[in-house]
Amino acid sequence: MTTSSDSRPAGEDASVEAPSExxxxxxxxxxxxxxxxxxxxxxxxxxxxxxxxxxxxxxLGDTVRELRQLSAELPPELRExxxxxxxxxxxxxxxxxATAVVAFQFYDKLTQRLGHVRYSLTSLAMFVCNRTxxxxxxxxxxxxxxxxxxxxxxxxxxxxxxVLQGASADDARAHSEQQASKRAASNAGDIELF
Amino acid sequence: MSESTxxxxxxxxxxxxxxxxxxxxxxxxxxxxxxxxxGVEALEFAKANPADLVLTDVNMPRMDGITLVRELxxxxxxxxxxxxxxxxxxxxxxxxxGRQAGATGWIVKPFNPEQLLATIARVL
Numbered sequence: 001m002t003t004s005s006d007s008r009p010a011g012e013d014a015s016v017e018a019p020s021e022x023x024x025x026x027x028x029x030x031x032x033x034x035x036x037x038x039x040x041x042x043x044x045x046x047x048x049x050x051x052x053x054x055x056x057x058x059x060l061g062d063t064v065r066e067l068r069q070l071s072a073e074l075p076p077e078l079r080e081x082x083x084x085x086x087x088x089x090x091x092x093x094x095x096x097x098a099t100a101v102v103a104f105q106f107y108d109k110l111t112q113r114l115g116h117v118r119y120s121l122t123s124l125a126m127f128v129c130n131r132t133x134x135x136x137x138x139x140x141x142x143x144x145x146x147x148x149x150x151x152x153x154x155x156x157x158x159x160x161x162x163v164l165q166g167a168s169a170d171d172a173r174a175h176s177e178q179q180a181s182k183r184a185a186s187n188a189g190d191i192e193l194f
Numbered sequence: 195m196s197e198s199t200x201x202x203x204x205x206x207x208x209x210x211x212x213x214x215x216x217x218x219x220x221x222x223x224x225x226x227x228x229x230x231x232x233g234v235e236a237l238e239f240a241k242a243n244p245a246d247l248v249l250t251d252v253n254m255p256r257m258d259g260i261t262l263v264r265e266l267x268x269x270x271x272x273x274x275x276x277x278x279x280x281x282x283x284x285x286x287x288x289x290x291x292g293r294q295a296g297a298t299g300w301i302v303k304p305f306n307p308e309q310l311l312a313t314i315a316r317v318l
Contacts, residue, residue, distance in 0.1 A: 047211075054211055058218045065222075098307045101215050105304035108209045109282055112253075152253060152283050190284060191313050193299040194292075 025128045032125040036118050043114060050107050057100050064093050109153075116150045123147060155180045199224040201318060204245035206236040206262065207280070208254040212303075216249065216280070219307040220314075233257025237265050244271055247318055252281040252288065260295045267296035276317040280305060 071079065071086050123143065133139040144164060151157045155176045162172035203225045205216045210231075217227045228245065230236035232254040240248070248266060250259040257265075259279055266272040276298040281288070284302045292300050298317050301310065 050211055054214050058214065061218060061222065101219060101307050102304045104211060104215055108212045109303065111209070112282065152281075154284065190302040191299065191309060192289065192301075193313070193317065194297060 023129075025131065025134070028128050029125040032121045032128075036121045036125075039114060039118055039121075043111060046107075047111070050104070054104060057097055057104075060093070061097050064090055064097075112152070113156060116156065119150055120147050198226070200226075201246040202226045202228060202244070203314070204228050204230065204236060204240060204248045204250075206230045206233065206248065206250040206254070206259065208232055208251065212251070219305075219310060220249075222307075223311050223314075225314075233259060233262035233265070236262055240266055240269065240272060245275065247314060248272070248275060248277040249280055249314075250277065252279060252283055252292075260291050260297075263292065263297050264295040276314075278313065278317065280310075 067086075068090055071083065074082065123146065127133055127139075127143050133143075148157070148160055151160055158176045158179060159172045162175060163169060167175070203220050205213060205220065205227055206229075207213050207216065208231050213229045213231075217229060220227045228239060228243070230239055233250075234256040236248070236250065237257065239245075248263070250262055252259040259281065263277050263279070266275070266277065277296065278299045278301055279292045279297045280301045280303060282303045289300050299313065301313065
C-alpha cells in the first residue's frame with residue numbers, strides 16, 4: 001500500500017535511493033551508464049550463442065573430414081559408384097562452412113564497434129559530471145579527439161566526422177554505407193604483401 | 195583434416211571467436227596452430243618456442259600487433275619468420291606502421307579462408 005507521503009510512482013523500487021546530490025549532469029551520467037550496462041548484457045548473451053554456433057560449425061567440419069576418410073574405405077565397386085556424388089556433397093558443405101567463417105567475422109567486427117560505443121558512453125558520463133569541463137570548448141575537442149582515436153575502420157571514422165559536423169545519425173550512416181559499399185570490393189579480404 | 199604440413203603457426207587475436215575461425219581454417223590445411231590472446235602472451239611463447247609463421251591482429255590489450263612484430267623481429271629466431279597482420283584496419287597509415295615494424299604482409303578482415311591459406315602458402 002502506498003502512503004500519502006510516498007511520492008514514488010507505483011511499481012518503483014523503494015530500495016533504490018536517490019543520490020544525495022541531484023544534478024542534471026548526474027541524471028545524464030546515469031542514463032549513459034544504463035545504456036552501457038544493457039549493451040554489455042546483450043553482448044555477453046550473444047557471445048555465448050555465437051560461441052555455440054562456432055563450435056557447431058567446426059564440429060561439422062570435423063564430421064565432413066571423417067566422412068571423406070570413411071568414403072575412402074568403401075569397397076571398390078561402391079566407391080566407384082558413390083565417389084563423385086559424395087565428393088560433390090562434401091565440396092558443397094566445405095564451401096558453406098567457408099562462407100560461414102567469413103560471416104562469423106562480422107560478429108567480431110560488431111563486438112569491436114560496440115566496445116568503442118561503450119567506451120564513448122563511459123567517457124561521456126565522466127565528462128558531463130565535471131561542470132568545469134563541459135563549459136570549455138577545448139575540453140570537448142579533447143574528448144572528441146580521444147574518442148576519434150578509438151575508431152579503427154573507415155566507416156566508423158566517417159560516421160564520427162559527419163555527426164560532429166552536424167549530420168543526423170541516419171544521414172551519417174546512409175552516407176557511410178554508400179562509401180563502404182564502394183570500398184567493400186577493394187578492402188575486405190584485401191591482401192598486401194610488403 | 196589434410197595431411198600435416200609439420201609447420202606451426204602462431205595465431206594472435208584477443209577475440210576468442212576470431213581465434214577459433216583462424217584455428218579451424220589453418221588446421222583444415224594441416225598446420226599446427228598455437229594461439230595467444232595478446233602480444234605479451236605471444237611474445238612469451240615465441241621466446242621459448244619457434245613458429246614457422248605469425249598471424250596477428252593489431253588492436254589488442256597489453257601489447258598490440260605492430261609492437262609484437264617489432265619485438266619478434268628483434269629476436270634472432272624470428273628475424274626471417276613470415277609475419278602477417280590480420281586486422282579490420284585498412285588505412286595506408288596503419289599499413290605503413292606494419293611495414294616499418296617488419297610485417298611481411300597485411301590482410302584486411304574479414305578474411306576469405308581460401309585466400310588466407312594461399313597467402314600463407316606463398317610466404318612460407
